[in-house]
Amino acid sequence: MTELGRRERKKLQTRQSIADAALELFLARGFDDVGVKEVADRADVSVTTLFKHFPSKEALLFDEDSEMESALVAAVRERPAGQSIPQALRQHFVGAARGHADHPLFGTFARLVESTPALRAYQRTMWTRHEKALARAIAEDVGAPPDDVRCAGLARFALESRDVIFGRPDRERAAEELFGLLEHGWAADQQA
Amino acid sequence: MTELGRRERKKLQTRQSIADAALELFLARGFDDVGVKEVADRADVSVTTLFKHFPSKEALLFDEDSEMESALVAAVRERPAGQSIPQALRQHFVGAARGHADHPLFGTFARLVESTPALRAYQRTMWTRHEKALARAIAEDVGAPPDDVRCAGLARFALESRDVIFGRPDRERAAEELFGLLEHGWAADQQA
DNA sequence: TACAAAAGTGCAATCACTACACTTTTGAAG
DNA sequence: CTTCAAAAGTGTAGTGATTGCACTTTTGTA
Numbered sequence: 001m002t003e004l005g006r007r008e009r010k011k012l013q014t015r016q017s018i019a020d021a022a023l024e025l026f027l028a029r030g031f032d033d034v035g036v037k038e039v040a041d042r043a044d045v046s047v048t049t050l051f052k053h054f055p056s057k058e059a060l061l062f063d064e065d066s067e068m069e070s071a072l073v074a075a076v077r078e079r080p081a082g083q084s085i086p087q088a089l090r091q092h093f094v095g096a097a098r099g100h101a102d103h104p105l106f107g108t109f110a111r112l113v114e115s116t117p118a119l120r121a122y123q124r125t126m127w128t129r130h131e132k133a134l135a136r137a138i139a140e141d142v143g144a145p146p147d148d149v150r151c152a153g154l155a156r157f158a159l160e161s162r163d164v165i166f167g168r169p170d171r172e173r174a175a176e177e178l179f180g181l182l183e184h185g186w187a188a189d190q191q192a
Numbered sequence: 193m194t195e196l197g198r199r200e201r202k203k204l205q206t207r208q209s210i211a212d213a214a215l216e217l218f219l220a221r222g223f224d225d226v227g228v229k230e231v232a233d234r235a236d237v238s239v240t241t242l243f244k245h246f247p248s249k250e251a252l253l254f255d256e257d258s259e260m261e262s263a264l265v266a267a268v269r270e271r272p273a274g275q276s277i278p279q280a281l282r283q284h285f286v287g288a289a290r291g292h293a294d295h296p297l298f299g300t301f302a303r304l305v306e307s308t309p310a311l312r313a314y315q316r317t318m319w320t321r322h323e324k325a326l327a328r329a330i331a332e333d334v335g336a337p338p339d340d341v342r343c344a345g346l347a348r349f350a351l352e353s354r355d356v357i358f359g360r361p362d363r364e365r366a367a368e369e370l371f372g373l374l375e376h377g378w379a380a381d382q383q384a
Numbered sequence: 385t386a387c388a389a390a391a392g393t394g395c396a397a398t399c400a401c402t403a404c405a406c407t408t409t410t411g412a413a414g
Numbered sequence: 415c416t417t418c419a420a421a422a423g424t425g426t427a428g429t430g431a432t433t434g435c436a437c438t439t440t441t442g443t444a
Contacts, residue, residue, distance in 0.1 A: 005410085005411070006410075006411085007409085007410060007411070007421075007422085010409090010410095010422085011421090011422075014422085014423090035398090035399065035400085036399080036400065036401085037399090045423075045424090046423065046424050046425070047400095047401090047424095047425095048402090048423075048424060048425075048426095049422075049423055049424075051400090051401065051402080052422075052423080056400080056401080057399095057400065057401090084378065084379065085378065086378050121313065121317065125313070149356070149360065149365075149366045149369045149370060150369050150370070150373050150378075152356060153353065153356055153369070153370045153373055154373065154378055156352055156356055157349050157352065157373075160348055160349065160352055161345065164341070164344060164345055164348055168341060173341075174341045177341045177342050177345070178341060178342070178345045181342050181345055181346065181349075181374075181377070182373075182377065182378055183377050183378050183379050184376075184377040184379055184380075185373070185374065185375050185376040185377030185378075185379075185380060186276065186277065186278050186342075186346060186374055186375050186377075187276060187375050187376055187377075188376075188377060197441085197442070198441075198442090199390075199391085199440085199441060199442070202391085202440090202441095203390085203391075206391085206392090227429090227430065227431085228430075228431065228432085229430085229431095237392075237393090238392065238393050238394070239393095239394090239431090239432090240392075240393060240394075240395095240433090241391075241392050241393070243431090243432065243433080244391075244392080247432095248431080248432080249430095249431065249432090
């Protein structure tokens with residue numbers, strides 16, 4: 001059904017060449033030490049073309065994120081009966097982290113992003129871009145108005161949790177503690 | 193005791209001229225429509241000098257943030273007996289918001305930042321820069337290890353709450369709900 | 385008074401990104 | 415199969431922030 005014409009195929013291929021070239025070069029020599037010119041050269045396209053496919057240098061590394069948003073919303077909507085929203089989100093993030101563990105490149109990639117401020121920032125904005133969608137899904141689920149503050153807050157906190165979790169050595173435990181905090185609150189085991 | 197020599201005074205004065213020129217121009221015509229050159233000209237310094245005083249164009253608008261960090265840490269450390277940490281932070285942020293209401297310029301300034309993505313992002317990183325300090329203060333207060341995940345999470349969430357709150361019409365209520373969520377958890381009034 | 389550090393300057397360069405005018409490719413209609 | 419407009423790609427020249435460099439001026443201090 002999704003028969004792509006030759007034109008579309010070539011376009012995607014060009015895009016892929018660029019993304020591949022970027023990934024290789026950045027992994028090998030670091031984000032800041034490789035210019036866009038060099039990426040374009042290696043992909044055998046002009047700089048102008050490169051920027052027709054990607055809106056910025058950072059974007060070269062973060063392809064395809066519309067799937068992420070739907071997966072995020074689905075994690076809330078289609079969670080098993082009786083499971084709370086925070087727990088569903090925790091499971092979603094931990095599952096994603098496990099999936100990444102398969103890909104050997106992913107560790108190196110994560111380290112690159114971690115160590116480059118510009119990339120960290122960009123990745124964050126990519127994620128928070130989904131904040132509104134997530135907030136709306138949560139609000140709908142609990143029957144609150146679409147701009148409810150607590151739903152917006154939970155959405156924001158959950159996405160931030162992801163960021164915090166990925167910076168920790170023991171992600172599973174970190175996820176448990178953070179989402180536990182969101183679910184039961186600071187007061188729950190802090191009677192001091 | 194803090195006798196500043198003429199040299200230091202002149203340096204501060206130059207810095208202030210630059211910051212003033214930047215604020216005026218940016219408020220009048222928008223951040224993106226004023227070049228660094230123009231700011232430097234107005235402050236009667238060279239562009240080189242401007243960048244010796246400020247690390248970036250965005251930084252021209254966000255001076256003095258070391259006080260903010262100590263105020264933040266103090267809000268936790270010196271909170272009244274019996275007050276929870278989330279409540280102390282809520283009060284700190286709401287109080288700051290009220291204080292700002294006095295300054296007539298502040299509204300315009302806030303609107304400028306709000307409407308300029310680059311400034312929003314920069315302001316966020318300025319705040320999250322204090323995340324570690326806040327996390328450490330919290331951990332120390334409750335007797336947890338300095339890198340405890342829950343303390344780090346609470347610090348992050350609190351700072352994010354500030355950002356969410358400032359985007360809402362009714363800040364007081366938003367603050368109550370968000371910090372209530374942090375204190376008592378999502379489960380507390382969400383038994384559905 | 386003399387000297388070294390600090391503050392300031394102007395110039396040229398880098399780098400991401402854009403506007404423009406242009407050529408080539410290609411899907412589809414006739 | 416031809417034709418033609420849209421889409422994809424190119425090269426050039428520019429903008430605007432930021433940096434490095436070599437230089438002059440100021441100023442605290444010995």
